[in-house]
Amino acid sequence: MFPWKSTLTINTTSATPIYLQIANNIIRLISSGQLTKGHKIPGSRTLSELLEVNRKTVIQAYDELTAQGWLYSHPARGTFVNDSLPIITPIPLQNKSTHDDINPKPDHSTFNFIPAYSPQPLNTIEINDGSPDHRLAPIDWIYKECKSLSKTRHGKLLHKYNDVKGDETLRKELVKYLAETRGMNITSDHILITRGSQMGIFLIASISLQASDYAVVGDSSYDAADWTIQYTGATLQRITVDQEGLNTDELERFCKNHPVRLVYITPHHHFPTTVTLSNHRRIKLLELSLKYNFTIIEDDYDYDFHYSSSPMLPLASLNHQAHVAYIGSFSKIFAPSIRVGYITAHPKLINELTKLRRIVDRQGDPLLERVIAESITSGELTRHLKKTIREYKSRRDHFCKLLKSQLGDYTNFKIPEGGMAVWTNFNEKVKLRQALAKANDHGIAVNIDKQHIRKFNAMRLGFASLNHEEAQIAIGKLSEIIKQSAF
Amino acid sequence: MFPWKSTLTINTTSATPIYLQIANNIIRLISSGQLTKGHKIPGSRTLSELLEVNRKTVIQAYDELTAQGWLYSHPARGTFVNDSLPIITPIPLQNKSTHDDINPKPDHSTFNFIPAYSPQPLNTIEINDGSPDHRLAPIDWIYKECKSLSKTRHGKLLHKYNDVKGDETLRKELVKYLAETRGMNITSDHILITRGSQMGIFLIASISLQASDYAVVGDSSYDAADWTIQYTGATLQRITVDQEGLNTDELERFCKNHPVRLVYITPHHHFPTTVTLSNHRRIKLLELSLKYNFTIIEDDYDYDFHYSSSPMLPLASLNHQAHVAYIGSFSKIFAPSIRVGYITAHPKLINELTKLRRIVDRQGDPLLERVIAESITSGELTRHLKKTIREYKSRRDHFCKLLKSQLGDYTNFKIPEGGMAVWTNFNEKVKLRQALAKANDHGIAVNIDKQHIRKFNAMRLGFASLNHEEAQIAIGKLSEIIKQSAF
Known part of the structure; x- marks a missing residue:
C-alpha cells in the first residue's frame, strides 16, 4: 500500500486549513507522478485514522479534489485518481521534501555587477x-491630505487606472515650479512622472543604449547608474573628474573614436566628490552632445539644497531638452519613502519613455502625486x-x-x-x-x-x-x- | 547692435522671476553662440529701458551671471561675455523660439508595438x-493606518531607504496568507514585493529572455505582457487557447523545434476568455517546463475572486517554484492606485530579480507595504x-x-x-x-x-x-x- 502516513504530512500549527493541506498534498503526489492514474485512494475513514484527523476533513478534501477533477468517485468501488489525466513520469526533484537546495533549471540572466542588497539595521x-532626514518631512500633512483628498469626488477618481505619464495636475504644477526655480522653459508634454530618480535613470538608459554603444560616466560616479548602464549591455567608459567636474576634453577625445550614446552626469554636485561642473565645461558638453549625437542624463538630485550662492542653472534649462534628459525627485526633498520623481525631456523622447514606463510599472500613485502637486500650490513644499x-x-x-x-x-x-x-x-x-x-x-x-x-x-x-x-x-x-x- | 529687445523676451505673467528670465536668456544666447566671448553687454540702465523693467532687476541678473562666471565686469569699460569660455559655434536649432518642432537628434529605441497611451475621461x-471597483476599497482605513503608523518609532524608520525586496513584515504575512489561501509552501526568501503585476511581468521577462529566445503566450493573451516580451527582443509565439485553456500539445510540438524560455499564462481565468486551465494541462505544462527548461509566469491576477466552486490551486503550489514564477497583486483586491504586488519564485531567482528591481526602482513604498501587512494580520483584508x-x-x-x-x-x-x-x-x-x-x-x-x-x-x-x-x-x-x- 502507498505510504500515506509518511508521505502525507499534516502540520496542525500551519495557517493552511487541514483539508487544503491534504488536498494540496494529494495534488502534488499526482502532479509528480507518485500517484498514477486509476490509483485507488483510501476511504475517508481509513485516511482519517492514518492521519489522525477528523473524517469530515478528509471528505472535504476529497470533495475539493473531485470538483477540480483530480479524483473521481465510483459509488460502489471507491475513489480513484482520474484516468483522463495525461501520463505522468515521476519527476525526481519533486520527491525532495525541501526545495531550497533545488537549483532552478531555467536559465536566466545573472547580474553579478550588481551587489546583492543586504538591509542595514534601521535603528542604529x-x-x-x-x-535626507525623513524626520523633517511633513509626513503627517501628506497622509492627512491623501485621506481628505480620497473623500472628494475628484480624489476618488484618482484610485482608478490613471495616466501613465503621471498626474496631469502635478505635471502642470511642475512646469511652474521648474520655471520658477530652474528657469526651465517647458510644457507638461515635456514631463514624465516616475518613481524615484533611479527609475528615471533606468528608463532613459534603457531607451538610449544598445549593446554596441558606449556610455560615459565620471571616474567615479553614482554606483546605481553604473549598474543600470552595465545592465543594458553597453560599454561603461569612465572619464576623469577634477575640480571643474567631468573633463570634457577627455570626453571629446573619446567621442572621436567611440560611438558614445549617453553621458550620465550630476553636474550640480558631482557624485561622489560634490564638485560643480564649470560653465565652460557645461557649454562644451552641450556642444559635444550635438556634435556626437548623445543624450545627456542630467541627474540633478540635490539642486534644491544650496546654502551659499545661487545654484547654477541646469543644462536642461539651456538646451531646450533636445539632448538633455533631466531627472529630479521628491524623495530627496521629503523622504526616501515618498517615491515621486520626474524626467523632463523633449516630448518625443517623453512619449517613448512613457511606453517603456507603461510596461515597467503601469503608472505611479496618482493620489500621492496629486498631494505633491498640492504641496507646490499650497506653499507647503517651499515652507x-x-x-x-x-x-x-x-x-x-x-x-x-x-x-x-x-x-x-x-x-x-x-x-x-x-x-x-x-x-x-x-x-x-x-x-x-x-x-x-x-x-x-x-x-x-x-x-x-x-x-x-x-x-x-x-x-x-x-x-x-x-x-x-x-x-x-x-x-x-x-x-x-x-x-x-x-x- | 545686438537685437536685445526682440531676442530677450520677458514674460511678466510667468512664474519665473524676471531677473532669472533675463539671466536665463543671456545664458542661452551665450550657450548657443549668438553672444560670443568678449561681446559687450549693454549697461544695466540701457537694458532696463529697452526691456521696460526695473534697473535693479537687470543688476540682479548681471550679478547672478557674474557670480556664475558667464560675464565679467570691467570697472571702467563695462560688462562682457567671459573670455575663458570655450569657442562656441552657433547651433542653428537653438535659434528657434519654439522647440516642439525640433526633432531630437540622439537616437533612441522606439517601441511601436506599444500603443501610445491616451488617458480616458475619468468621470464618465x-x-x-x-x-476592480475602487469605491469599495478601505482607502480611508489605509491612509488612517499610514498616518498613525508614521507616528510610531518603528513606523518612522520605514521612511528611510529600505529593503529592495520589500517590507520584511509583509513578506512574512504573505507566507501565511499564501499558505492559507493557495496552499503555497514557501518562506519569505521566495518573495519579492513589486509594484503592480506589471512590474512582476517586466522583471521576470527581462531576466528570462534573450533576443534569440522564444516566449509563448495564449492566442490571444494580455496585451501588456505581449509588449513586455516584445520589448526584450525575444520572439513572441502564440498558441491556441480553447475551452481548457492553453493547448499544451501544440506547445509541446513547438518546444521541440524552438528554444522556448518563457511561457506566460493566466491559468485561473485566461485573459481574455476567462477559461480555467484544466488540471491535466496544468500537469502537462509543468512537465514541459522541466523537459524543455522554460520558466512559467503564472499571472494569477484574480485568484481571490471566485463565486462558485473553490478555485484551482496555482501551479506554483504544485511545483515548488523551481520553474514557476507566480505573480499576485493587491491592486486588484483594493484599487488600481494601491500599487503593491509580489512575485513568488525560487530564492535564487528572487535574488536576481531583486538586483534588477534595485536598478528599476530602488524599492517600493515601505509604509504602504506595512499597512498591507497590517490588513492581513488584522483581518481587514478578509473582511x-x-x-x-x-x-x-x-x-x-x-x-x-x-x-x-x-x-x-x-x-x-x-x-x-x-x-x-x-x-x-x-x-x-x-x-x-x-x-x-x-x-x-x-x-x-x-x-x-x-x-x-x-x-x-x-x-x-x-x-x-x-x-x-x-x-x-x-x-x-x-x-x-x-x-x-x-x-
Missing part, C-alpha cells in the same frame, strides 16, 4: 552618503524646503567642525556649498576599508558605496540625516575606528 | 475589461474580500441578466465562475470595432484592448466596477450602439 545610528535648508546648513557646519576637530589630522575635505554630504579624503595612514569593516562592532551602520572607499581612500559623508547630537556620536565612533586603524 | 461611465466577493457576484448576475435581455440576440457568452469580466462574443451581424468607435459620442468610455475586438469580434466586459445602476446605463448605451451598427 547610520552614516550614509547623503540621505518645508526653507526649514530644511536652514537645518541642513546648520548640520553641515556642525558636522564639518566635528570632522575637523576630531579627524583633522587624518582627513582633508572642503565644506560643500550645497547638497547633503562632505567628500572626505583620508590620508595614507588610514586604511579606510579595513577600519570601516569594524563599524558594526562599534554600533554604527555605514551605508556608503564601497567602490569609492576602495578607489580613493575617501568617502562621501552624509550630514543631512544626522542631528547635532547624532553627528557627535557618529563622528565620535568613526574617529575611534579610524584612529585604531591608523599607524 | 467606463466599460473596462475587468477593473474586504468577503464584502467584495458578495458584491461582485451580485454585479456579475445583474450584468449578465442585462446583457442577455438587451443584447441576447447579438451575443453569446458564458457566465464566468470568477474574476471581474464576461467574455462576450458578438455575432457576425455586429461590426464591433466600428460600433465602439462611436461610444464616446454616446457618453461612455470604452477602455478595452482593441486587439481582441479586432481578432474575435468579441470583448471582455468588466462587470466589477459598475454598480447596478451604472451597469444599466452602460449596457443600455452599449446596446444602442450595437443595434445601430448591426444589419
Whole structure:
C-alpha cells in the first residue's frame, strides 16, 4: 500500500486549513507522478485514522479534489485518481521534501555587477552618503491630505487606472515650479512622472543604449547608474573628474573614436566628490552632445539644497531638452519613502519613455502625486524646503567642525556649498576599508558605496540625516575606528 | 547692435522671476553662440529701458551671471561675455523660439508595438475589461493606518531607504496568507514585493529572455505582457487557447523545434476568455517546463475572486517554484492606485530579480507595504474580500441578466465562475470595432484592448466596477450602439 502516513504530512500549527493541506498534498503526489492514474485512494475513514484527523476533513478534501477533477468517485468501488489525466513520469526533484537546495533549471540572466542588497539595521545610528532626514518631512500633512483628498469626488477618481505619464495636475504644477526655480522653459508634454530618480535613470538608459554603444560616466560616479548602464549591455567608459567636474576634453577625445550614446552626469554636485561642473565645461558638453549625437542624463538630485550662492542653472534649462534628459525627485526633498520623481525631456523622447514606463510599472500613485502637486500650490513644499535648508546648513557646519576637530589630522575635505554630504579624503595612514569593516562592532551602520572607499581612500559623508547630537556620536565612533586603524 | 529687445523676451505673467528670465536668456544666447566671448553687454540702465523693467532687476541678473562666471565686469569699460569660455559655434536649432518642432537628434529605441497611451475621461461611465471597483476599497482605513503608523518609532524608520525586496513584515504575512489561501509552501526568501503585476511581468521577462529566445503566450493573451516580451527582443509565439485553456500539445510540438524560455499564462481565468486551465494541462505544462527548461509566469491576477466552486490551486503550489514564477497583486483586491504586488519564485531567482528591481526602482513604498501587512494580520483584508466577493457576484448576475435581455440576440457568452469580466462574443451581424468607435459620442468610455475586438469580434466586459445602476446605463448605451451598427 502507498505510504500515506509518511508521505502525507499534516502540520496542525500551519495557517493552511487541514483539508487544503491534504488536498494540496494529494495534488502534488499526482502532479509528480507518485500517484498514477486509476490509483485507488483510501476511504475517508481509513485516511482519517492514518492521519489522525477528523473524517469530515478528509471528505472535504476529497470533495475539493473531485470538483477540480483530480479524483473521481465510483459509488460502489471507491475513489480513484482520474484516468483522463495525461501520463505522468515521476519527476525526481519533486520527491525532495525541501526545495531550497533545488537549483532552478531555467536559465536566466545573472547580474553579478550588481551587489546583492543586504538591509542595514534601521535603528542604529547610520552614516550614509547623503540621505535626507525623513524626520523633517511633513509626513503627517501628506497622509492627512491623501485621506481628505480620497473623500472628494475628484480624489476618488484618482484610485482608478490613471495616466501613465503621471498626474496631469502635478505635471502642470511642475512646469511652474521648474520655471520658477530652474528657469526651465517647458510644457507638461515635456514631463514624465516616475518613481524615484533611479527609475528615471533606468528608463532613459534603457531607451538610449544598445549593446554596441558606449556610455560615459565620471571616474567615479553614482554606483546605481553604473549598474543600470552595465545592465543594458553597453560599454561603461569612465572619464576623469577634477575640480571643474567631468573633463570634457577627455570626453571629446573619446567621442572621436567611440560611438558614445549617453553621458550620465550630476553636474550640480558631482557624485561622489560634490564638485560643480564649470560653465565652460557645461557649454562644451552641450556642444559635444550635438556634435556626437548623445543624450545627456542630467541627474540633478540635490539642486534644491544650496546654502551659499545661487545654484547654477541646469543644462536642461539651456538646451531646450533636445539632448538633455533631466531627472529630479521628491524623495530627496521629503523622504526616501515618498517615491515621486520626474524626467523632463523633449516630448518625443517623453512619449517613448512613457511606453517603456507603461510596461515597467503601469503608472505611479496618482493620489500621492496629486498631494505633491498640492504641496507646490499650497506653499507647503517651499515652507518645508526653507526649514530644511536652514537645518541642513546648520548640520553641515556642525558636522564639518566635528570632522575637523576630531579627524583633522587624518582627513582633508572642503565644506560643500550645497547638497547633503562632505567628500572626505583620508590620508595614507588610514586604511579606510579595513577600519570601516569594524563599524558594526562599534554600533554604527555605514551605508556608503564601497567602490569609492576602495578607489580613493575617501568617502562621501552624509550630514543631512544626522542631528547635532547624532553627528557627535557618529563622528565620535568613526574617529575611534579610524584612529585604531591608523599607524 | 545686438537685437536685445526682440531676442530677450520677458514674460511678466510667468512664474519665473524676471531677473532669472533675463539671466536665463543671456545664458542661452551665450550657450548657443549668438553672444560670443568678449561681446559687450549693454549697461544695466540701457537694458532696463529697452526691456521696460526695473534697473535693479537687470543688476540682479548681471550679478547672478557674474557670480556664475558667464560675464565679467570691467570697472571702467563695462560688462562682457567671459573670455575663458570655450569657442562656441552657433547651433542653428537653438535659434528657434519654439522647440516642439525640433526633432531630437540622439537616437533612441522606439517601441511601436506599444500603443501610445491616451488617458480616458475619468468621470464618465467606463466599460473596462475587468477593473476592480475602487469605491469599495478601505482607502480611508489605509491612509488612517499610514498616518498613525508614521507616528510610531518603528513606523518612522520605514521612511528611510529600505529593503529592495520589500517590507520584511509583509513578506512574512504573505507566507501565511499564501499558505492559507493557495496552499503555497514557501518562506519569505521566495518573495519579492513589486509594484503592480506589471512590474512582476517586466522583471521576470527581462531576466528570462534573450533576443534569440522564444516566449509563448495564449492566442490571444494580455496585451501588456505581449509588449513586455516584445520589448526584450525575444520572439513572441502564440498558441491556441480553447475551452481548457492553453493547448499544451501544440506547445509541446513547438518546444521541440524552438528554444522556448518563457511561457506566460493566466491559468485561473485566461485573459481574455476567462477559461480555467484544466488540471491535466496544468500537469502537462509543468512537465514541459522541466523537459524543455522554460520558466512559467503564472499571472494569477484574480485568484481571490471566485463565486462558485473553490478555485484551482496555482501551479506554483504544485511545483515548488523551481520553474514557476507566480505573480499576485493587491491592486486588484483594493484599487488600481494601491500599487503593491509580489512575485513568488525560487530564492535564487528572487535574488536576481531583486538586483534588477534595485536598478528599476530602488524599492517600493515601505509604509504602504506595512499597512498591507497590517490588513492581513488584522483581518481587514478578509473582511474586504468577503464584502467584495458578495458584491461582485451580485454585479456579475445583474450584468449578465442585462446583457442577455438587451443584447441576447447579438451575443453569446458564458457566465464566468470568477474574476471581474464576461467574455462576450458578438455575432457576425455586429461590426464591433466600428460600433465602439462611436461610444464616446454616446457618453461612455470604452477602455478595452482593441486587439481582441479586432481578432474575435468579441470583448471582455468588466462587470466589477459598475454598480447596478451604472451597469444599466452602460449596457443600455452599449446596446444602442450595437443595434445601430448591426444589419
